[in-house]
Amino acid sequence: MIRHTVLCRFRKDADIAAISAALKGLQKSISGITAITFGADKSIEGLQKGFTHGFTVDFTDVAARDAYLPHPEHQKVGALIVASLDGGLEGLAVVDWEV
Numbered sequence: 001m002i003r004h005t006v007l008c009r010f011r012k013d014a015d016i017a018a019i020s021a022a023l024k025g026l027q028k029s030i031s032g033i034t035a036i037t038f039g040a041d042k043s044i045e046g047l048q049k050g051f052t053h054g055f056t057v058d059f060t061d062v063a064a065r066d067a068y069l070p071h072p073e074h075q076k077v078g079a080l081i082v083a084s085l086d087g088g089l090e091g092l093a094v095v096d097w098e099v
Contacts, residue, residue, distance in 0.1 A: 001034065001099045002059040004068075007051040009091035014084035016040075016053070022077045023055055029073045032064025033057055050086070051093065058099070065096065 010016065020038045027033045038055040041048050059065040068074050085091030 002065045004057040007093040008053045009086045
């Protein structure tokens with residue numbers, strides 16, 4: 001399984017509910033996604049570096065993740081997210097690992 005992990009630094013006016021719904025909708029339209037989680041930061045450590053939210057997308061395997069990246073629905077949701085970030089792509093961090 002591949003876990004795709006994204007940290008976001010959203011602008012204060014971002015429509016978080018719409019972003020959450022759009023993310024969760026990806027599981028219905030893209031095969032190979034086994035789970036999607038999304039939430040606001042709740043850490044008390046003070047190491048967030050301005051990141052306000054995060055989400056994970058779990059894929060059955062590398063091939064499923066690779067098919068997701070160029071998928072039109074992912075591109076659409078990705079554009080919504082980037083448009084809502086403080087500083088565009090500077091407000092985003094992405095790491096993937098094998099679980």
